[in-house]
Amino acid sequence: MPDAPAPLPTPPAPGADLQAVQVARLYYIQGLTTDAIARELGLSRPKVSRLLSHARRSGLVEIRIHDPEGQAQALETELRTHYPFLQAQVVSVPQGSPEHLWQDRVATAAASLLGRLIRPGMTVGLAWGNTINAVSHELTPRAVPGVTFVQLNGSANAADFMSGFVTDTILRFARSYSAGAQLFPVPTFFDDPATKQAMWRERSVRHVLDLQAHADLLLYSVGSHTASTPSHVYAAGYLDAGDLDVLAAEGAVGDIATVFFRKDGSFDGLTLNARASGPALSLVRDAPDSICVVSGLGKVAALHAALRGGLMRRLIVDEITARAVLDSVEP
Template sequence: MSKHDKKLDQAARAAWMYYVAGETQQDIADKLGVSRQVAQRLVSLAVEQGLVSVSITHPVADCMTLAGQLKARFDLQLCQVVPSAGIEASGLQQMIAVAGAEVMAQTLKLEEPQIIAVGSGRTLRATIDELPEFDRPQHSCVSLIGAIASDGSCTRYDVPLWMAEKTQGRYFILPAPLYADSTEDRDLWCNHRIYRTVTEEAEKADVMFVGIGHVSAGCPLNADGFISDEQVRRLESLHVAAEMLGHFIGQDGQRLRSELDDRLTSVELTASTQRKVIAFAGGSDKHQAIFAALRGRWITGLITDEESARFALAQPD
């Protein structure tokens, strides 16, 4: 790589930090190891070279390389990696959201009616928040997961509704709690006519947008009341690595069977899927979870950060 290209890469990284992650010029200087004046010039260079418009059009070369390596190793159809070195968690989520929104928009812009199946989670919600509004009432948005906790409350991250509002399209809610109180209770929920109608619609989805969760004390699934502290401890003892739509995945990338399986009401996920399943996840607390989802071939597309990408690529098969 030429000296000019390296400078452009550094300018692009500074632009990501400044315009997307909301970092100050002093923050950028500290994290890139340069003076504040140099950081200011890098941001200015990004603007002068046309790298900054509505979005940053010059990808950081390392991130492009990492994305290509992830695609090749884990059989991904789509992959985008955003810069993450030294960036705080909130800024990192925002960067993934901006990149993810561009990916989502490729489907939402289509004139042909699309069925879009959506999971839940903070990163997915942040990504949908970054979407512009589309006049696409012909599209349908289908929930893949019940948003009701055991106490009857609804999660704040009922993201399919937010996407439907962005497109002005129809919204199909999955009318069930994520985990029913018992196997018999699950059968009652899942045999309801509306439940079957919604899950049949989800099976026809053109694309599925999902998050990748981790499981530990205080994780969103625990904090939002879907699983108890004791259930978290039992899952950790089984070496859980990831959670997707209420399905638990072990460190080997395989489905981890637990007591909760017989009560799960969300749409079934399958490994080595031929469906278009695009995940949005990043950050150090998600490293193991992202790798497990990749290792088990649970997804066909991924929007993540460079440190998560490097972690996944460093793991042995």
Template sequence: MNKFDPEPSLQDEAARAGWLYYVGGLTQDQIAAELGVSRQRAQRLVSRAMAEGLIHVRLNHRIGACMDLERALTDRFGLVRCRVAPGLGPGGDPVAGIAASAAGELERFLRMAEPLVIALGTGRAMRGMVDAMAPMEADRHRLVSLIGNIAPDGSASFFDVVMRIADKVRAPHYPMLVPVISPTPEENAAFHALPPVRRVVELARKADVVLVGVGQMSDDAPLLKDGFVSRAELDQMQAAGAVGEVAGWVFDSAGIYLDVGTNRRTGGVRVEPGLDRPAIGIAAGTSKAPAIAAALKSRIINGLVTDDVTARTILAA
């Protein structure tokens, strides 16, 4: 063996096995013969490729039941875009279930010839969307964050996605260099008075396309789990009727932003209801259904990527 034929790593073998199975259409016996391993090892390598995200599989056929749900949601809420993916069943991760569909929506905008400003929220669903994206050249577009990317301990917010997408598509990107939530309204105002921050805010406000996650404000609120709000603050906002948040901004069951709690200290740009351009929510999970429904009612979002279980829950309510 020479320097041009190195010993393959376990990840190399798994990637090759996954490629042969999902793209090449080979059986596990054929993969075993091709790689010179046992059938059991070939099976484990294919499973590893999927588990580690080395292979991404997309469903190209739009299942009829999901299309019916898309039409029902579109009719109910007057949506400009709607994609409903098949759920992964009990115990399945809703984020994984919608990641490929969400990636397809973003890629659709990135393939457009006209230069766009694309504003992005953060969160687990948005992170899943980025991980499922295919690399492409899209340097004619600009990507801008809607929400601060500084966590309470001073670190970069783990679920910020602007820089991750920019790496994949080679597009100019504009992070929002302020805390997600500042300690006081005065500190938040001081950050927003900085000229570089003002320029990013202005870019975000005139974005041609908005893509955001939708968070619930129940006891498992992402803002609480990730350390951006305290238990006492969450209790206060729940008492005021909080059911959901978009880009860190909290709203009630009618989709009206509240003037309490962290909304007085949230960094970044609020997505205003009734935008005349796409504002697409990327969210799934029955615990999020009340928040998604509220954001749809007030048209904080006018488009949605979700799964069939969440869609049915929203429509039933």
């Protein structure tokens, strides 16, 4: 005998769509459990489950899954397409979250990456600032023999010869890995380029410069005076109004270790760089390995320019900032 035909599904009762929408709102929008919905509407729990199934089958409810990791991975692929030299890690952040949360997430990711990369005998150059300070608070302590952290740019200004903010950041890295720390007690910006050149001939300074030049890994961010939380060098009085005017007139859009670069990533000929204590950006560009850690929409222009100049090997960035940078890439 032929098989009996499958029974047709029971048609929904009149008003089922309205009741299914009501149940779906309570379940998906207000987050009530099926038990709570049953009590509130005077229905049985199986009835609530059937109404939820009806809402999905009939299209009254559409379920979409937005995979933040998938979005991040797509952005990483797009960054590598535009910048083939780059190893990018895009960090997912909740939509609508504040920028300080983005920085926290990015700092945690950077600290994790540093922990995987660091090895015995390594010299790590650190460019101080708000972002790298945030990374220092996320480190997982472990002893790594023979590691030295070297400060990449001076931290003294007219008001404070040796910034406690900077010293604490560098020493926090060193303590986390039971490592040595080489501070760099020179002005962030010299008043006269000739003074800098004279200082650079001193043996004690040459020792620090040699450590910087032979570092195995550099860790830094990009600075920007337009960020919602301005980079420390802009907020702490290291630059006066005249300096900022000169930077604007010469087309500077950002800095790495207080050495400035233009929109196209170039850095030669910028007046303030002759007075800056940070390393030449050619050293940053050609370093064996480097991690640039960036978060915040105020840093988009600076990050875009640094990428155009090839001023990093690795990038850790939040997904919203990454998307904004990619949106600014010319087709």
